[in-house]
Amino acid sequence: MVATILRISLLVLLLAPALVPQQKAAKEQPIDNDSVIKVNVNLVNILASVRDKRNALISTLEKADFKLYEDGAEQEIKYFTRESDLPLTIGLLIDVSRSQENLLGVTGRAATSFFEKVLRPKDEAFVISFGKDSELLQDTTSSARLLEKALRGLKVSAPVGGVHPGPVPTIQNQAGTVLYDAVFLAAEDRLRKEVGRKVILLITDGEDTGSRTSRAKAIEAAQKADAVIYSIYYVDNRNYGGDMGTLKRMSEETGGGVFEVKRNLSLDQIFKEIENEMRTQYAIGFAPINSKKDGTFRKIEFKMANKDYKVQARKGYYAIDSDF
Numbered sequence: 001m002v003a004t005i006l007r008i009s010l011l012v013l014l015l016a017p018a019l020v021p022q023q024k025a026a027k028e029q030p031i032d033n034d035s036v037i038k039v040n041v042n043l044v045n046i047l048a049s050v051r052d053k054r055n056a057l058i059s060t061l062e063k064a065d066f067k068l069y070e071d072g073a074e075q076e077i078k079y080f081t082r083e084s085d086l087p088l089t090i091g092l093l094i095d096v097s098r099s100q101e102n103l104l105g106v107t108g109r110a111a112t113s114f115f116e117k118v119l120r121p122k123d124e125a126f127v128i129s130f131g132k133d134s135e136l137l138q139d140t141t142s143s144a145r146l147l148e149k150a151l152r153g154l155k156v157s158a159p160v161g162g163v164h165p166g167p168v169p170t171i172q173n174q175a176g177t178v179l180y181d182a183v184f185l186a187a188e189d190r191l192r193k194e195v196g197r198k199v200i201l202l203i204t205d206g207e208d209t210g211s212r213t214s215r216a217k218a219i220e221a222a223q224k225a226d227a228v229i230y231s232i233y234y235v236d237n238r239n240y241g242g243d244m245g246t247l248k249r250m251s252e253e254t255g256g257g258v259f260e261v262k263r264n265l266s267l268d269q270i271f272k273e274i275e276n277e278m279r280t281q282y283a284i285g286f287a288p289i290n291s292k293k294d295g296t297f298r299k300i301e302f303k304m305a306n307k308d309y310k311v312q313a314r315k316g317y318y319a320i321d322s323d324f
Helices: 015-026 098-118 144-152 179-191 213-225 243-253 267-278
Strands: 044-051 064-070 072-073 077-081 088-095 122-129 136-141 195-205 226-231 258-260 282-286 297-304 310-312 315-317
Touching: 044 064, 044 144, 044 297, 064 077, 064 282, 088 098, 088 179, 098 144, 098 195, 098 267, 122 144, 122 179, 136 144, 136 179, 179 195, 179 213, 179 226, 195 243, 195 267, 213 226, 213 315, 226 243, 226 267, 243 258, 258 267, 297 310
Parallel strands: 088 122, 088 195, 195 226, 226 258
Antiparallel strands: 044 282, 044 310, 064 072, 064 297, 077 282, 122 136, 297 315
C-alpha cells in the first residue's frame, strides 16, 4: 500500500528484487548525492492482500488476476510479485493511558513474542508509547533484545493528578491519549524515508483525547509515508469502551485491518494473523498515466477476475515528489 510517486536512485530502487539485499546497506552507508545517477521513475508501489468469501488469504494469484484503476482510469501494472521477503519496518504504537493500565503486561509479553517470530535479519522495528504524550521507547533496530527491553519498561502515562476513566470525559483527562500525535510521529519522523514495506501497528482502545494532530492529518502522514496501519482494539472491560470506528477508518484508508481482542481471540492469535497477512502480500507497481506531481490525492481501486475475491489495499496516494 505502500507508495508515493518516487524520485529514487538506481541504488535503492525498491522494486528490483536483485537489489533488495543492498537496500538496508544503502540506508546504513552515507551516499554522496552528487555521485548518484538519478532517473525519473513515476512508480507507485502498492502492497495488497486478497481474501476469499470465507476471509481466507489467497497467495497464489498472478498479475492477470488484477485490474488496477487510478481515479477511474485503468493503469498498466508494470511490476507484480508475490515476494514476501521485501524489507519490513514495523512501528509498534502502544496505548499507555490510564484506561490501559491493566493490559500493559499482556501487551508487552505478546509483542515481544511477535517480534521474535516476525523479524528477519533485514527487518527492523521501533516502539512508541502514547498517553498524555508520545515517547520513543526504542528507535529503529533489528535487535529483538532491545525491543524486548523497551516492552518490559511499559508504564502508564497520565496527566499529573491522575486520570480516572469514566463514561463522561472530564477536564482532567482531555489530554490523556494522544493517539493521532503518535501515528503522525511514527509516519513522518520514522517511516517516511524508510524503504521496503512499512507497517504501523496500533494497540489501543481507539480513544484520542488531546492530540494536536487531527485524525485526517494522521492518516495523511501514514499515506505519504507509504505505511499500512494495522489496529488492535484492546479494551479493559473494567473501564468504559473505546472507539473502534476511528481505528477502522485509519486502517482501511491505508490498506490495513482492525482486529479485536475477545475471549475467543487472544492478542497472541491476532499477532499471528497479522504476521500471516504481511507474509502473503502482493507487491504491485504501476506508472500513472497522470504523471503530474501536483500534490493531489489519487484514488486507487482494484477489480479482480474472480468476483469472490476482495482486495485489501490502500485507498490512494498523494502525487508528491520524494524527499530522497
